Amino acid sequence: MSEFIQRIFQRSDSPAMSLNTQAALGPVRQPERSQVSHLVHHFLERFFNHETASVDGDAKARMVLIACAAGLPGFVVAMYLWPIYHPMIISPHSKPPHVLPSYWLQVNHHFFFVTYSFVAMGLAVVYEWDMFFPDLLDVLVLGALPISRRRIFLARVAAIAVLVFGFLIDANFLAPMTLVAATDPPNMPRFLVGHCVSVLMAGLFSAAAILAFEGMLITILGERLFQRISLAVQGVMVTVLVIVLLLFPVLSGVTPALLQSHSAIAMWLPPYWFLGVDQWFLEGASVLPVYVTLAKVACVGTLMAAGIATATYPIAYFRRERQLVEGSVARSRARSGLAPLRWLLHRTAVRSPERRAVYHFIQQTLQRVPRYRIYLVLYGGVGLSILVATVLRLTVRNGRLHAEISADGIRASIGMVAFWAVAGLRTTFGSPGNRQGSWIWRFLHGSPPQFAFTLEKLLAARVWVIMSSTALTISTIALFHIIAPAELPGFQSTIAQLIVAAGMCLLLTDFGFLHVVTAPFTGGAPQTEDNLAFTLLRFFTFFPLTVWLSEAAEQWIEANWLHAGAAVMMIAVAHLWLRWKYRDVVRIHCDQIELEEGEDDFPMKLGLRY
Structure with a gap:
């Protein structure tokens, strides 16, 4: 035990060696990796350098830049909350005011962070929509290698999990660093736990729901019909997610009326669910009954989305893989109705x-x-x-x-x-x-x-x-x-x-x-x-x-x-x-x-x- 402790505190700097000594050591041996680790690394690389993101393989720097920028909105908003919770002193002789923002204003501040996590995670998953399932290149290249289909499937699932949780943490880890000092919560442990749990659940639900929806479409419609409506579905999802973020000022204005009246609209908007989780952790036993209901809906909704995604993904994965191997029949349809328009255009x-x-x-x-x-x-x-x-x-x-x-x-x-x-x-x-x-x-x-x-x-x-x-x-x-x-x-x-x-x-x-x-x-x-x-x-x-x-x-x-x-x-x-x-x-x-x-x-x- 003492030798182990000594090795921990021992300097790790290797001594300087001459070129002859280094040559005598032989070639540098790279660490051995299993097939699964190589496949996970390959799929993660495909997430950043694929045809949609870049055809020249230079999308990794752009994606890393976007990933770093994803955490900035929450961090900047947390910084701007400082003057709201710490009013300025007007004169040297006046006492500093200790008036906190109203209750519903604080609720709206919490509401922004769960909304942003929900939208940011959803947009990231929609952007990588096509890379969560095999394409023709995977079938032709990986299918010819001595690798089992089960191992390829598990490696892709692991890569998806790494991408989702990595981006989820990246989009939300900067805000808590400033949020505590900016808002001075009365109970810091409950505040941090409620904030972290709510934003992580919001992002996880958004990613799981979109992945489950895509898996259901492929399972029910098949590859050929899915490709026809895929772009339209992506456009609708991007529109809905950005609308939720842009309408946040409007929703924050009507939040007190919606929650106090137990409106059904709050039950159908997922960001309100995770607001209930945040308030339930923060307020404890004194929380409003509507937050308890919303927190229960959030837990049930997240579990259902994760369960549906887990159940449908393997079916959709192997069905798409089989249809890519079998191919689809090309159908050419003459559009004779557009002939007059084409003649006029020419x-x-x-x-x-x-x-x-x-x-x-x-x-x-x-x-x-x-x-x-x-x-x-x-x-x-x-x-x-x-x-x-x-x-x-x-x-x-x-x-x-x-x-x-x-x-x-x-x-x-x-x-x-x-x-x-x-x-x-x-x-x-x-x-x-x-x-x-x-x-x-x-x-x-x-x-x-x-x-x-x-x-x-x-x-x-x-x-x-x-x-x-x-x-x-x-x-x-x-x-x-x-x-x-x-x-x-x-x-x-x-x-x-x-x-x-x-x-x-x-x-x-x-x-x-x-x-x-x-x-x-x-x-x-x-x-x-x-x-x-x-x-x-x-x-x-x-x-x-x-x-x-x-x-x-x-x-x-x-x-x-x-x-x-x-x-x-x-x-x-x-x-x-x-x-x-x-x-x-x-x-x-x-x-x-x-x-x-x-x-x-x-x-x-x-x-x-x-």
Whole structure:
């Protein structure tokens, strides 16, 4: 025992050895690992470097950055709670006030942390949706190795458990470090236990419920039907989760009325369940009866979600694996109903063969590659959640929650839909992935590229974005006119909204694609990684500006019919000016000496940008 203690306190620094002594030791032996440990490491690597996250294998740094950023919101909110629980001293002679926030305000503070854990964990699981089950690459590669199916299955389950619990701890471990000092709870042990248990249960329930739902879909529908609705289900889940987080200020305002009236809405919203767990640990015997009920529902719901996920996952796993081995029958259906629309499109927007080729290349690539569609789903889910949170107004009347449509929110919806539609398509088209097939464009436009052909090729992508974003924005306007309140004006307001929708989609596309000089999906990865903070700063800057500009333009056009004509003229002038600037950008690109595959441009450009 004494030798063991001495080894603990003994210095672990190895003595310096000469090169000859180190060579005499022989080659360094790596620690032996079992098949399961290698498989777990492989599946964890696939979670970070898969086709959806990155095609160049550089997603690990981005995912680690996102994982570190996941714990910051709770930490920052806990820091901002300090002045609420510690009011400032006005003068040196005044006594420091010792007035704590009201009871329901403290409850809302606890409510935020369980809500954030629920949403963050759900988004992480939805993002890794496809990697929880085997794909064709796993079947073809791992199936040919001398590894049992049972061992592969257990390794994937272990990797999923490591991912879920690792992200769960990562998203919640920073907040308790500051929360205790910021709030000064009267009973610190009960406060910490209640906080940790509630946020961990909230995140675990969110992950288990989504995994159970996916397993049930695969088990009931099968692989072929599941793939048809998978992206739509992911989009709905992203929308619901982000809406829950964005509506937190509204929900926190109605929390006292919902809980005091024992409203059924609180029983159907999972974040309220885990709020009950937190308050039950914190208050003990003096807790309100509604919290006891919510805590019981939370325990039952978490156990049921974990049980369903445990029961359905093996069935869905092996069924998907079998269907991947057997394959599916490809069915080609001729869409004759779209023939007139396609004929009209070829005669108007994509008249030249170059535009027509790129236009159909975009459409077929989006249908073929799921990676690009998931980008659109994520952008669409976030945009739709912001739109719903802006348009929907929740109020409590007589102990009941009522939803109303905001006229101001409908006015601001045009800029929101146009911004997120163009931003999502811009990100999708600019993501690298099909560089192996980009040789066809070099073969067609020559080297150096011909200006006229290159311009037509690039304008096809802009046409695709303008038509898609305009159709989506106008469809949103039509939908809101069905549910719009009576306070909105009639025909003149509709004309103003249509002008603003078309103009915003056109000008946002011109701005977003001003420096794009490659065909969609064929561009290379940037040599320098964009800073995530600056990327978010651009969104936080241009998104409010776009929404404000669209709302102000709509009200200005409604004031006078002459303003409508003036708005159309300004949009046309701005579009023609941006079109002229874009021609200069493409001309400079065509005049550059084209590099060979894999050649560095530093000796030719000296690291400078044109």
